[in-house]
Amino acid sequence: QQQVKQSPQSLIVQKGGISIINCAYENTAFDYFPWYQQFPGKGPASLIAIRPDVSEKKEGRFTISFNKSAKQFSLHIMDSQPGDSATYFCAASIGNTGTASKLTFGTGTRLQVTL
Amino acid sequence: GAVVSQHPSWVICKSGTSVKIECRSLDFQATTMFWYRQFPKQSLMLMATSNEGSKATYEQGVEKDKFLINHASLTLSTLTVTSAHPEDSSFYICSASGRYGYTFGSGTRLTIV
Numbered sequence: 001q002q003q004v005k006q007s008p009q010s011l012i013v014q015k016g017g018i019s020i021i022n023c024a025y026e027n028t029a030f031d032y033f034p035w036y037q038q039f040p041g042k043g044p045a046s047l048i049a050i051r052p053d054v055s056e057k058k059e060g061r062f063t064i065s066f067n068k069s070a071k072q073f074s075l076h077i078m079d080s081q082p083g084d085s086a087t088y089f090c091a092a093s094i095g096n097t098g099t100a101s102k103l104t105f106g107t108g109t110r111l112q113v114t115l
Numbered sequence: 116g117a118v119v120s121q122h123p124s125w126v127i128c129k130s131g132t133s134v135k136i137e138c139r140s141l142d143f144q145a146t147t148m149f150w151y152r153q154f155p156k157q158s159l160m161l162m163a164t165s166n167e168g169s170k171a172t173y174e175q176g177v178e179k180d181k182f183l184i185n186h187a188s189l190t191l192s193t194l195t196v197t198s199a200h201p202e203d204s205s206f207y208i209c210s211a212s213g214r215y216g217y218t219f220g221s222g223t224r225l226t227i228v
Contacts, residue, residue, distance in 0.1 A: 034217065043121065043208045043219035044159070089158060102149060103210075103217060105158045 004092050006106030013113050019077040021109045023090035026071065030092040034103070035064065035075050038087045047088075048075070080113045087111070117143050119211045121220025129228060130201060136194045136223045138209035143218075145211035148192035150184060153206045153222075165192055199227045 005024045013019045023033075034049035050057045050064040050073065057064045063076040077084055088109045095101035118141040128134050138148065147166050151159040163179075165171035165186035173179045181203075183195040192211075196203055204227045209220040 036219070041206075041222065041224065043119075043210075043222040045219070046216065049216065101212075102161055102164055107158050108156075110156075 004090060004104050004106045006090050006109060008109060009107070010110045011112070013077075013080045013111065015080065015082060015113055015115050017080050017113075019080045019084065019111055019113070020074060021088055021090070021111070022072065022074045023092075023106050024070075024072045025092050025104075027092070027094075027104075028071070029094045030104075032093045032095065032101075033064070033066065033073050034091050034093075035062075036089045036091065037084075038089065038108075044089060077111075080111075082113045082115060085111055085113050117211070117213065117215035117218040119145075119209060119218045119220040121209055121223060123223060124221060125224040125226070127226045127228060128199060131198055133195055133197045134199055134225060136196075136207055136209070136225075138192050138194075138211065138220050140190045140211045140213065140218070143211075143213040143215055144189035145192070145213050146189065147212040148184075148186050149210040149212065149217075150182070150192075150194050151208045151210065153208060155206075159208060162194075196225065199225070201227045203227050 035047045036044035038044045048059045048062045061078045066073045090106040091103040093101040093103045120139045150162045153159050162177045163171045163173045165184050167189050171184035186192040208222045
């Protein structure tokens with residue numbers, strides 16, 4: 001029940017295209033859903049996060065869509081660029097920002113944006 | 116924004132020695148610190164959670180006597196890998212929880228030879 005399932009495992013998108021990564025969860029107590037970007041040899045960097053009270057959140061080229069009834073959320077990267085090539089992780093936790101709740105991570109998606 | 120400084124970024128040490136990894140929250144107080152281990156092309160695996168001034172809580176299967184965690188202040192946490200062996204070679208990442216949410220360190224590549 002603590003799992004977060006992420007797909008696809010890898011993704012190749014042409015420059016300028018839309019990258020879409022999906023995650024699904026089981027635990028309805030999760031109320032914080034962040035996305036992280038990780039480059040090789042580096043720690044994850046926070047991209048964008050959403051809470052269940054909204055269905056969509058947009059920051060620049062990154063958009064999270066959230067479907068509470070389906071227990072799914074997805075990351076859309078608009079106008080994908082070669083510099084977006086990285087591994088993306090979704091995550092979920094229980095509790096508000098700044099509390100001690102641990103993150104449950106998805107398995108990751110390796111995105112490659114081609115020219 | 117929130118910054119977590121993690122050092123060293125990489126370290127090579129001989130089998131049987133101990134190595135310490137340090138994480139500092141530079142501009143915020145980290146009430147909770149999480150330590151992860153990541154194998155190549157895999158997700159982050161939580162090793163332990165520590166709250167300032169308290170003993171760390173280890174995940175199932177993680178040897179607490181081997182991976183010593185100290186969180187003595189709201190801005191500093193350390194992970195010491197004791198009597199390291201080649202199988203301990205991995206990428207270790209800390210994450211601080213504070214008013215900015217979860218902020219990750221840049222990771223430490225540990226290689227035991």
